[in-house]
Amino acid sequence: MSFREDFLAGTPSCDQEVHIVELSTQDVLEQADALPFWSQDYTQLGKGTFSGGISSTSYQGMQIFRETMNRAVDEFASAPADSYVIGLPTIADSDSSWGLLPVRENSLITLDKNAELLFRTANLSEITVAVIPAERLEAYASQVEYIDLRKLLETIKPVESLSTSATNRLLASLTGGMRYLADVRSTEHDLHMWQHFEDDLLSTCLQALLLTRENPRQHYDHRIHRYIVNRVRDLTLSNFGCPLTISELCIELRVSRRTLNHAFARVLGITPVTYMRNVRLHRVRAELQFSPQQITSIANVAAKWGFWHMSLFSRYYRELFGECPNETLLRSRVR
Template sequence: MLAQCLVFYDVAQHAEALQGWRQTYDQLGRGRVCTRLAQLSTPHVQVFREAINIRVAQCGSAPSGRFSLALSLASAGQSVSLLRGRQEFFVQTCTDSDLIVVSVDEQYLQLLSSQGSSLCSRACGASSLNLPPEYQAVLGRQLNALIQSGNCGMALTEKHAEEQALECILEVLERAVEHTRERGIDHAVSSYLVRRSQELALDCQQAPLTVLDICRHLRVSRRTLQRSFQQVAGVRPVEYLRAIRLNAVRRRLQQTAPTELSVAHAAVDQGFFHLGHFASYYKALFGECPSHTRRAA
């Protein structure tokens, strides 16, 4: 088992000290470089933490036959990067970057855990894993403690180190799958609320529903409805529902002749009773006045 803590004043030397990684580090930031590398390596597992005080361009490929996860300790909330064996990477670090990486032999992972094999397969093809920020902080502390225990003369066997690293990998994959599933469910609920809101708005054309009216119909809070619209459509509910009604007016104008239906009647039929406001909304959305919309012959 290899356990070491190193300091470098050259990024190329730092890159060469990382066992199993074929990579090149190029200094981008101005000034004197100072890097710190703490690593723990066994035949099946590698965990290291690297801190670099200036911006660096990193390019290379991950170790062959390894499943690797990289977590930024300097930028809380970022997704956890995932690399498969020999996968190429190109990263530009920020000033004062602080990264922790755990790399496990894929065959070892599959041999010890059928669950790990299944989770790895589900993660295959992804470049990052979304995890709650609070869990990322916990993960960072766990991996850092593992590195420190190997470098502080504590009685840490290879087997114990590998088991701890394996547990971290499995928990990360489990949390990522669970978090992705929860986000998917949340998005499905949001999509449903937006669709039902649209249906309600179109069903009540002559007396447009307010946001609070829709909340009462759907039995959700105003905050929930607003969050759903922001997630699905990127706009507030009132803006979205107004746009739906404006589109309905536009379709009617395009499908009818001026002699059949006036602009004013089309607007009122969709609940726009203040024609000045209606004309402003219409022009802002479609880039033309309602009277300039092409009508049927």
């Protein structure tokens, strides 16, 4: 029995139907919910009306998707359980980071199984990735390529450099897989063709992992900055009714004001004050969108999240999301 037959025989829950999602979004919270099988929390950083898109194809537990967004976003995300994520930032700039590391041109982005993803996107971003069941990739690496995948991944950072040719090969494999699965949905499925495609994708992903280069100092420095940002987020959400001052944050985190500002400039490109305000604005927006019938006053919701000056709150909300709070509420009630 082959590694694939052995895997599928022991995994009766593997989806035997092709699952396809093609969706355009006009809201950052809608975008966070649009990707099938993932758990995600998005905070929009760039001001203005949001626009995004998801193209996702899934079959037998494997998923390939492309995500685009026109605003900088800070993401906390979890992939499907026991899966590896391997892919490319097909549109990115120097302001974006994945898994605590800055993303550059010709980068390979990866996420270990059952690890939380921290992704700060660029003002215009697009990623194309494969989500592969860990057991399947590990079995392929061991039985076909004679590679201990776990040992290999211990030497690889979440963002690594690839040559242009290796980047092009991986991108061709990913986009080819999306086209193939879309065709399968409308034609008679050929299992033999699927096996050839799967072999090609697994092989290409493993070769990309083998071709990476390391830079451990860069990983360490950025990880410290990201930790500071994450702690500020936690403190913001736990003190939402009475937002902490910068001085209080510095005392709580035991860092200087300069260190705090530098961490946010490096990781997100905005100030701590702006980030904390944006996090709270997203919580207000979520209540307006998802519990519209329970809201009797927008001012009460705003005050709950630490906004007591309604004209300032409305201005901040409109600048970030491109619409007034009452427009969000009315649209949600119509839905």
